[in-house]
Structure formats: structure tokens, C-alpha cells
Amino acid sequence: MAHDTAHAMHPPTATGLDTRKLAIWTFIGSECLFFATLISNYLVYKGQSLVGPLPHETSQCMLHGQMATCEPIFEIPLVTFGTAVLLFSSFFVVLALNGAQKGNRKQLIGWLSATVLCGLFFVGMQVYEFYHFFHKGLGYTTNLFGSSFYTLTGFHGTHVTLGVIWLATVLVLAIRGKLPPEKALNLEIAALYWHFVDVVWIVIFPVVYLMR
Amino acid sequence: MSTIAMGHAGTEAAPAEKKGLWSWITTVDHKRIGILYGVTAFLFFLIGGLEALLIRWQLGAPDKTFLSPEAYNQLFTMHGTTMIFLGVMPLSAMFFNYFIPLQIGARDVAFPRLNAYSYWVFLFGGLVLNASFLFNAAPDMGWFAYANLTSKQFSPGLNVDFWIIGLQILGIASLAAAVNFFVTIINLRAPGMKMMRMPMFVWMSLITQVLLLLAFPIITVALVLLMLDRNFGTHFFVPSGGGDPVLWQHLFWLFGHPEVYILILPAFGVVSEILPVFSRKPLFGYAAMVFSGCFIAFLGFGVWSHHMFSTGMGPMADTVFSLGTMLIAIPTGVKIFNWIGTVWGGSIQYKTPMYFALGFVAMFIIGGLSGVMHASPPADLQQTDSYFIVAHFHYVLFGGSIFALTAGAYYWFPKMTGRMLSESLGKVHFWLMFLGFNLTFAPMHILGLNGMPRRVYTYSAGMGFEFWNAIETAGSLVLGFSFLVFIWNILRSLKAGEVAPADPWHGATLEWSIPSPPQEWNFAVEPTVDGRDPLWEERRAKGGTLPEPERVSGAGIHLPSPSYWPIVTAFGTAMTLVGFLMHVTLWVILAGLAITMLGIFSWAFEPADH
Amino acid sequence: MDAQVATHEHAHPGPALYLKVAVILFVMTALEVLAFEVSHRSGWPMHGLVQPLLNEILIILSAAKFALVAMFYMHLKQDSKIFSGLLVFPLIIAAVVILALLLLFAYLRAQHPGM
Structure with a gap:
């Protein structure tokens, strides 16, 4: 994050693009394949579970040591709310970036705080969801659905958590007045990562929760 | 002027000569990191070679008991894993580190500290993988670790876990380095060096980085799933829980096939540098070389299942993957044609690097042709898991990658050390290596077609395998000896080799325009480029010779400060992952994460703003 | 590639556009969930139409949302x-x-x- 070239005098790169911004885009490109593999794993095993519980259907499953009928696992209203919160956090962080670039501290700090809170809320939603699903009978190793679901959404959640830590760090810088307009790039890069985490969820939400 | 994109604290005074162990631990100089990669990788390469010699000794005669079956399994697994991840890849990384910035006219890579981090993570990963020997638990399921050999049921020991964790650590090193080199090549080219003016080594390196970026995340996930299966009770690859072992094969080869090109494309680049210089002719068909490289990489993502014909994918899938595989022969053929076209009619200088480069072209053609043979599923069903396959991939990986990397070592050694290697010892090395290599691997074609399976620790007398196996073992000893000659040549030259001028070979690319070895800042004045072979054009313009570049004081040149945070962060990264070696060792993971976070934050806020 | 001028100096589009995008994203998410609900309740209007096409509808909406975030929030449109x-x-x-x-x-x- 420490960076000694002011915004006004860009390092004379061959493309004219900022080197760190190019790096985060390169990293994002690489991450696409990371999530593609996790999603493949989920989809290949969709419908291959030997016992319940299942995402959308009632099924036979083991509950408290005996066979029982399990309700469908997914609670669409809850996850829809979490999805909306994550979407809005993407909106908030562009507003924060806009503030940072204009030197509007209030706009920067306000919207960035909102972003961090949204991120925390999403992680909280996921923790609650996992806890809830567990009590409905879906353990990590119960069936292939459980294993692949928790692995995919768990890795996404880890990315959200890292994003929250990153944005919170930038927020602390902003509050201390160390994010003047010429250093707005420090936020822009974190924001790019944050949007990426959001678009991954834009894929996961319908593919995992809604599709047949 | 400043070519360092990530400018860090610079010093106005002339930088003092840096010496001592601490200076190596904290270095962020791409040239020193390149040397670290080279030395480390060469040591791992020798370990891998020793493993190969033990394997060959065991197979030298029928019914030998020199190695137990268990030890044999560990040795062939570690030989493959070591040569690929700790030998060829980091030897390529040595050249990426040292020569990408020099060839594009930059002061360093885009992120010098990240570069140091990559090296240290690589070192720790290699150490973790090899530490398995200390626990008598070296990986023993083959380098592609097919499920369900790897399940807890069939591999209860730590062997597979060491492999998973070791590779996971090495993957982080590769990914960090790939981001760095990709950005370096795109963004730090000297003025005038358009993409289509870049040296071919830089082009092939760029394509390699793209492959690394796209292929390594896949194996990362596959390794995570395997770890979860083994230690956390999931059934991704375990049929009793509904899992499918074939998914492992798909994920592994989705990574593994691009990995093959990760191993060979840098070699293509090295040879494409050497052939023109020693033929005194520009590279033939530059644009075709670039595009065929891109095409090979792109197709490389669509052919992985040709490693899996014997799983019975059905006629449709077999056909698609077979055709795709045969298609790759076209751009590869274009490359071979262009190398021959480069040498054709040239004023050939028979120096050692040229010997190895020409050896590469010849051996790689043989390996490529046998590759096209098992692109056909019916042929593959006969050849798979036999010594024919072993022969094939050693012709492309040893006859291809290692010959080319050795050529690169002879070519660039004077630049890296300021000393020439002995030509006569170099030629002895070449002929011994060429002879030993062919004696070792050519007979494997015959043995394979005669039915000798790979990965068996011995065979009975009277099966008709004795003669060629004895020849192979003799050949492997010659091959091993050739590397002793190489080591002797290096040590001799470092001590008393002829002092190398800046441009001993009349090279065409920018690294030959600066003193040997280069000064810390590479270029005292940022070069400007207006052609593909800048030095040749300059020499032509100035009437044949260029003055020897002088060493300058370097006062006022900004350089990134040394830092110990990369090694700290790398240690934390490796430690975190080692915490997953035996299920969950919570304190190791937490301590590792704490060190990593400390490292990242200290690194990010290191006082670089003056 | 070299001819690329530094394009990220362009003024980023303002909050008004960002808000528009946010509203569209929200509506599309609502449509996704609506399509899901319609396809799961046989009595609801359009059930017969949506039910067999649910996956296709979801893929299109999701791709459109992805593209909107990438183009406007990640600034790919003008970068x-x-x-x-x-x-x-x-x-x-x-x-x-x-x-x-x-x-x-x-x-x-x-x-x-x-x-």
C-alpha cells in the first residue's frame, strides 16, 4: 500500500496503466478459475447425494441417529436478503471511491463504513445459515451436497472476510486522513477485489440456491 | 527517470556493494533472486536425479532386491514431483527472474518484494515436501496421485498429506510469481519495445505466466478437496459416499496438461534466443512463433482428457480429445519448422549453447512424434501405463526442457557470473548427456511396446526385459556422470574461468548491452528500442563493433530497499499450511496466520515513502 | 497494446449512474427469486412458461448482473x-x-x- 508516486505523476509504464491495478486484475482473472473449479465440483455432484437432506426436496436422512424425513435445506428469503446486502455494498464502495477521488472525506468515510458493515452482515448471515442448516441435519460430511455446498460457500465467505479486513484497513487509513485523492488508488484496488467477491456471489446465488 | 514501478526508499548516495548472508535473505534484487532460484532448483534437481539413479539401479537386472517395493514407490513419486515442481519449473523461474527484466530493459520486476516472497515460499515448499523422507513417509502414489490410491483407506500414512501440503505451498509461490512476471512484462517494457518487438524468450515466458495463472487455481482446489476427503471425512473422490474418483483425474489433468506447457514453453523461448544468435540470423517467422505459442497454450486447456482415455469416457469424448490433441501438433510443427528455418543457411557458430539447442530440437521432435502416437485412443490403450509413455515424456521433458535449460545455462552463465564456461568441458558434457540420455530413454520405447509396465519395482527373468533394462541403467550412469562434468565446469569457471565481456556471443538482445555481471540497477540509462534485435541494429549502425560498456557509480539511481518481511510472510504462509498436515494443528495454523498477517501489514506499511 | 493511452484518467461516472445500476441489480435479483418462486408453485401465473425455462432465465439474469457490476462498478466500460x-x-x-x-x-x- 505504501506507494511513493503521486497520482499526478504516473510511473511511466509501457501501457500507461498503473502497475498495482494491473496486478489486481491479473489476480482476479486467476481467481475466476479457482471459483470455476469449486462450482464445477458442486454441479458435478448435484443430485448425486446418497442420503438427505437435499436443497429443495424433502428427503430421507439421518437425524439424531435415526432415519427421519428432512425438510428442504434452503431458506430463500434469508439468503436473498444477504445477497441484496452484498450487492448494495458494491454500490456503497463505488460511492466511497467517488468520495475519495473528489477528496470528499465525509462521503468516503461514510460509505466505506457502510460497505464494511454490509460485509460483516453478509459473513454473519452465512455463519447463521451454516448453523441453521447444521441443525436441520446437514453436516459437513452428511452427503455430497453438504460437502460441496459448504466448501464452495465457505471459500466465498473466506474471501468476503479477507475483503472486510482489507477494506477496514483502508477505512482506518481514511479516518486517519491518510487517503488523499492522489492515493485513492489504494481504495480502488481494494474495491476491485470487493466487486469481484460480489460478482462471484452473483453467480453462486442462482446456480446454488435457485437452479433446478 | 525511473523504471521501477514500485519505487521504494532509494538512496541518493552510490549504493554500497551488498555482501553476506543477511544481504541474500533480505534481497529484493531480481538477479540475486534468480541466482537463489537457480542454485536451489539445481540442488533439488540433483536430488531428483539421485532418486532416478536409485530407480534405475533397482531395474538394472531382474528380481533385484536393492529397493523394497515401498521405497521404490516413494522414489518414483518423489522423482516425478521433484523434477517437475522443484527442478524444471524453478529452473525456468531462474531465467524468468534474471532475464525478463534485462531483456525488456527494466530495472527490476514490478513487485520486487513479492518476488522475494515467491522464492522463499518455493524454498519452504520444497523443504516440506522433502521433509517427508525424515518421517519415512515420502509420497508413494505417483506424481498424479490418482484417487482412490490416495484415500485414507489405502494410504493411511502421512505420505499423501506431505504431497498435498508441499504442492499447495509451491502453488502459492508459482501464483505470486506469475502475477509478478505477467505485470512486469506488460508494464515495464522499455520505451519502444512493443509487444511484437519482445524477445521470444519474453513472449514464451508471458504465455507461461498466463498458463500458471489459469491452471494453478484448479490444482489448488483439487488438493483442498483431496485434503478434505482424507482428513475431514468428505467423499468427493470416495465412491462409498457417492463421490467419483474420475473427478480427481479430470481436475488433476485440467491442471496437469497446461502444466506440461508450463514446463516446455520457457524452453521454447530459450532455444528461440540461442538459435538466431549462433546462426547469425534473425529468428525465422517471429510472428508465427508468437501466435503458435499462444495457440498451443489455448489448446492446452482443451485436451486434458487425453491422459484419461483408459478410464472409458466413451467414443464421443475420446474423439473430441483425440482431435484436439492432434491439432496441437500443428503449432508445434510450426515452431520446429521455424527453428530449422532459423538455422538454415546461417553462419553457424558451433558453441556449447548451440550444441544443446540443436540437441533440444532433435530430441523434442522424437518426443513430439511419440506424443502424436498416443493422441489416438486405440494406440493409447496399448501404450498407457507402459514404458512407452515413460520414454515419451522423458523425450519432451528431458530431451526438451532440460536440454533447452542447459543450453540457456551455457548461454547466460557469462552474463550472470562474469566468467565464461569452458567450451571443451561443455562439449564433453553435451556428448555425454546426449549419449546417456538416448541410451537411457530410447530403449524404453521398445520395452513399453513389448509390454513392460511402468511403476513396477522389478520384473522376472525371462520376460525379455533384461537386455534393454541393463542398457538403460548403464545409460543413466553416463547421464549422471555428464552432470558431474557440468558441475566441475561451473566450479572451475567460477574460480578461474576466462573473464566474460559484456557480449561474448554477439547477442541481439538488451542483456548483452550491459556489463557482465550486470550492476544492481541493470541499466544506468533506460534503453530505447526500435527493433526486434536492438543490439544487432545498433552494431550495424555503428559499423560492426560496440564499445565495452563501462561500470558506473550508480549515484542517484533509486532502488528498492532490502526487506526481511518477504521471508517472514513466506514462513507464515508455509507454517499455516503445515498446520493442516495432520488434520488440524490449531496452534500452528493460528501462529502461521498471525505471522503472515504481521508480515503483510508490516510489508504494506514499510516506510517506503521516505 | 502500446498505443493504449492512460484511459483511467477519465472522470468516473457519478453517483447518479451508480444508483441506477444498483436499482437495476436489485430488480434483477428480485426477478431471479420471483422466477424461482413461480416455477415452484403450480398455481401461480406463468408457471407453465417459467418452470421449464428456470435455469435459462437464471443464467441470463445472472450474466447480466455480472456484466453490470463489471462494466460500471469495476469501471471496465471506460477503463x-x-x-x-x-x-x-x-x-x-x-x-x-x-x-x-x-x-x-x-x-x-x-x-x-x-x-
Whole structure:
């Protein structure tokens, strides 16, 4: 994050693009394949579970040591709310970036705080969801659905958590007045990562929760 | 002027000569990191070679008991894993580190500290993988670790876990380095060096980085799933829980096939540098070389299942993957044609690097042709898991990658050390290596077609395998000896080799325009480029010779400060992952994460703003 | 590639546009969930139409949302084409990987029922 070239005098790169911004885009490109593999794993095993519980259907499953009928696992209203919160956090962080670039501290700090809170809320939603699903009978190793679901959404959640830590760090810088307009790039890069985490969820939400 | 994109604290005074162990631990100089990669990788390469010699000794005669079956399994697994991840890849990384910035006219890579981090993570990963020997638990399921050999049921020991964790650590090193080199090549080219003016080594390196970026995340996930299966009770690859072992094969080869090109494309680049210089002719068909490289990489993502014909994918899938595989022969053929076209009619200088480069072209053609043979599923069903396959991939990986990397070592050694290697010892090395290599691997074609399976620790007398196996073992000893000659040549030259001028070979690319070895800042004045072979054009313009570049004081040149945070962060990264070696060792993971976070934050806020 | 001028100096579009995008994203998410609900309740209007097309509808909406965030929030619309390439090329490979694996396993399971 420490960076000694002011915004006004860009390092004379061959493309004219900022080197760190190019790096985060390169990293994002690489991450696409990371999530593609996790999603493949989920989809290949969709419908291959030997016992319940299942995402959308009632099924036979083991509950408290005996066979029982399990309700469908997914609670669409809850996850829809979490999805909306994550979407809005993407909106908030562009507003924060806009503030940072204009030197509007209030706009920067306000919207960035909102972003961090949204991120925390999403992680909280996921923790609650996992806890809830567990009590409905879906353990990590119960069936292939459980294993692949928790692995995919768990890795996404880890990315959200890292994003929250990153944005919170930038927020602390902003509050201390160390994010003047010429250093707005420090936020822009974190924001790019944050949007990426959001678009991954834009894929996961319908593919995992809604599709047949 | 400043070519360092990530400018860090610079010093106005002339930088003092840096010496001592601490200076190596904290270095962020791409040239020193390149040397670290080279030395480390060469040591791992020798370990891998020793493993190969033990394997060959065991197979030298029928019914030998020199190695137990268990030890044999560990040795062939570690030989493959070591040569690929700790030998060829980091030897390529040595050249990426040292020569990408020099060839594009930059002061360093885009992120010098990240570069140091990559090296240290690589070192720790290699150490973790090899530490398995200390626990008598070296990986023993083959380098592609097919499920369900790897399940807890069939591999209860730590062997597979060491492999998973070791590779996971090495993957982080590769990914960090790939981001760095990709950005370096795109963004730090000297003025005038358009993409289509870049040296071919830089082009092939760029394509390699793209492959690394796209292929390594896949194996990362596959390794995570395997770890979860083994230690956390999931059934991704375990049929009793509904899992499918074939998914492992798909994920592994989705990574593994691009990995093959990760191993060979840098070699293509090295040879494409050497052939023109020693033929005194520009590279033939530059644009075709670039595009065929891109095409090979792109197709490389669509052919992985040709490693899996014997799983019975059905006629449709077999056909698609077979055709795709045969298609790759076209751009590869274009490359071979262009190398021959480069040498054709040239004023050939028979120096050692040229010997190895020409050896590469010849051996790689043989390996490529046998590759096209098992692109056909019916042929593959006969050849798979036999010594024919072993022969094939050693012709492309040893006859291809290692010959080319050795050529690169002879070519660039004077630049890296300021000393020439002995030509006569170099030629002895070449002929011994060429002879030993062919004696070792050519007979494997015959043995394979005669039915000798790979990965068996011995065979009975009277099966008709004795003669060629004895020849192979003799050949492997010659091959091993050739590397002793190489080591002797290096040590001799470092001590008393002829002092190398800046441009001993009349090279065409920018690294030959600066003193040997280069000064810390590479270029005292940022070069400007207006052609593909800048030095040749300059020499032509100035009437044949260029003055020897002088060493300058370097006062006022900004350089990134040394830092110990990369090694700290790398240690934390490796430690975190080692915490997953035996299920969950919570304190190791937490301590590792704490060190990593400390490292990242200290690194990010290191006082670089003056 | 060298001819690319530093394009990220352009003024970023303002909050008004960002808000518009946010509203569209929200509506599309609502449509996704609506399509899901309609396809699961046989009495609801358009059930017969939506039910067989649910996956297609979801893929289109999700792709559109993805594109909106990438173009406007990640500024790909006015930023350098290199950045777009760094996202789109891996996405193509990723899509091919997912599709290929699904096809391969569907084909395998069709050939060997019970696997």
C-alpha cells in the first residue's frame, strides 16, 4: 500500500496503466478459475447425494441417529436478503471511491463504513445459515451436497472476510486522513477485489440456491 | 527517470556493494533472486536425479532386491514431483527472474518484494515436501496421485498429506510469481519495445505466466478437496459416499496438461534466443512463433482428457480429445519448422549453447512424434501405463526442457557470473548427456511396446526385459556422470574461468548491452528500442563493433530497499499450511496466520515513502 | 497494446449512474427469486412458461448482473481494454471448464446408468 508516486505523476509504464491495478486484475482473472473449479465440483455432484437432506426436496436422512424425513435445506428469503446486502455494498464502495477521488472525506468515510458493515452482515448471515442448516441435519460430511455446498460457500465467505479486513484497513487509513485523492488508488484496488467477491456471489446465488 | 514501478526508499548516495548472508535473505534484487532460484532448483534437481539413479539401479537386472517395493514407490513419486515442481519449473523461474527484466530493459520486476516472497515460499515448499523422507513417509502414489490410491483407506500414512501440503505451498509461490512476471512484462517494457518487438524468450515466458495463472487455481482446489476427503471425512473422490474418483483425474489433468506447457514453453523461448544468435540470423517467422505459442497454450486447456482415455469416457469424448490433441501438433510443427528455418543457411557458430539447442530440437521432435502416437485412443490403450509413455515424456521433458535449460545455462552463465564456461568441458558434457540420455530413454520405447509396465519395482527373468533394462541403467550412469562434468565446469569457471565481456556471443538482445555481471540497477540509462534485435541494429549502425560498456557509480539511481518481511510472510504462509498436515494443528495454523498477517501489514506499511 | 493511452484518467461516472445500476441489480435479483418462486408453485401465473425455462432465465439474469457490476462498478466500460481482457479470457476458460465437466459427467452417467 505504501506507494511513493503521486497520482499526478504516473510511473511511466509501457501501457500507461498503473502497475498495482494491473496486478489486481491479473489476480482476479486467476481467481475466476479457482471459483470455476469449486462450482464445477458442486454441479458435478448435484443430485448425486446418497442420503438427505437435499436443497429443495424433502428427503430421507439421518437425524439424531435415526432415519427421519428432512425438510428442504434452503431458506430463500434469508439468503436473498444477504445477497441484496452484498450487492448494495458494491454500490456503497463505488460511492466511497467517488468520495475519495473528489477528496470528499465525509462521503468516503461514510460509505466505506457502510460497505464494511454490509460485509460483516453478509459473513454473519452465512455463519447463521451454516448453523441453521447444521441443525436441520446437514453436516459437513452428511452427503455430497453438504460437502460441496459448504466448501464452495465457505471459500466465498473466506474471501468476503479477507475483503472486510482489507477494506477496514483502508477505512482506518481514511479516518486517519491518510487517503488523499492522489492515493485513492489504494481504495480502488481494494474495491476491485470487493466487486469481484460480489460478482462471484452473483453467480453462486442462482446456480446454488435457485437452479433446478 | 525511473523504471521501477514500485519505487521504494532509494538512496541518493552510490549504493554500497551488498555482501553476506543477511544481504541474500533480505534481497529484493531480481538477479540475486534468480541466482537463489537457480542454485536451489539445481540442488533439488540433483536430488531428483539421485532418486532416478536409485530407480534405475533397482531395474538394472531382474528380481533385484536393492529397493523394497515401498521405497521404490516413494522414489518414483518423489522423482516425478521433484523434477517437475522443484527442478524444471524453478529452473525456468531462474531465467524468468534474471532475464525478463534485462531483456525488456527494466530495472527490476514490478513487485520486487513479492518476488522475494515467491522464492522463499518455493524454498519452504520444497523443504516440506522433502521433509517427508525424515518421517519415512515420502509420497508413494505417483506424481498424479490418482484417487482412490490416495484415500485414507489405502494410504493411511502421512505420505499423501506431505504431497498435498508441499504442492499447495509451491502453488502459492508459482501464483505470486506469475502475477509478478505477467505485470512486469506488460508494464515495464522499455520505451519502444512493443509487444511484437519482445524477445521470444519474453513472449514464451508471458504465455507461461498466463498458463500458471489459469491452471494453478484448479490444482489448488483439487488438493483442498483431496485434503478434505482424507482428513475431514468428505467423499468427493470416495465412491462409498457417492463421490467419483474420475473427478480427481479430470481436475488433476485440467491442471496437469497446461502444466506440461508450463514446463516446455520457457524452453521454447530459450532455444528461440540461442538459435538466431549462433546462426547469425534473425529468428525465422517471429510472428508465427508468437501466435503458435499462444495457440498451443489455448489448446492446452482443451485436451486434458487425453491422459484419461483408459478410464472409458466413451467414443464421443475420446474423439473430441483425440482431435484436439492432434491439432496441437500443428503449432508445434510450426515452431520446429521455424527453428530449422532459423538455422538454415546461417553462419553457424558451433558453441556449447548451440550444441544443446540443436540437441533440444532433435530430441523434442522424437518426443513430439511419440506424443502424436498416443493422441489416438486405440494406440493409447496399448501404450498407457507402459514404458512407452515413460520414454515419451522423458523425450519432451528431458530431451526438451532440460536440454533447452542447459543450453540457456551455457548461454547466460557469462552474463550472470562474469566468467565464461569452458567450451571443451561443455562439449564433453553435451556428448555425454546426449549419449546417456538416448541410451537411457530410447530403449524404453521398445520395452513399453513389448509390454513392460511402468511403476513396477522389478520384473522376472525371462520376460525379455533384461537386455534393454541393463542398457538403460548403464545409460543413466553416463547421464549422471555428464552432470558431474557440468558441475566441475561451473566450479572451475567460477574460480578461474576466462573473464566474460559484456557480449561474448554477439547477442541481439538488451542483456548483452550491459556489463557482465550486470550492476544492481541493470541499466544506468533506460534503453530505447526500435527493433526486434536492438543490439544487432545498433552494431550495424555503428559499423560492426560496440564499445565495452563501462561500470558506473550508480549515484542517484533509486532502488528498492532490502526487506526481511518477504521471508517472514513466506514462513507464515508455509507454517499455516503445515498446520493442516495432520488434520488440524490449531496452534500452528493460528501462529502461521498471525505471522503472515504481521508480515503483510508490516510489508504494506514499510516506510517506503521516505 | 502500446498505443493504449492512460484511459483511467477519465472522470468516473457519478453517483447518479451508480444508483441506477444498483436499482437495476436489485430488480434483477428480485426477478431471479420471483422466477424461482413461480416455477415452484403450480398455481401461480406463468408457471407453465417459467418452470421449464428456470435455469435459462437464471443464467441470463445472472450474466447480466455480472456484466453490470463489471462494466460500471469495476469501471471496465471506460477503463483500458487490457483489464477487460484479463477478466473475459479467464471467464471463457472457466465457462468451458464448467461446461465440459458437466457434459463429460452427464455423458458418462448416461452410458453407465447407476454410476
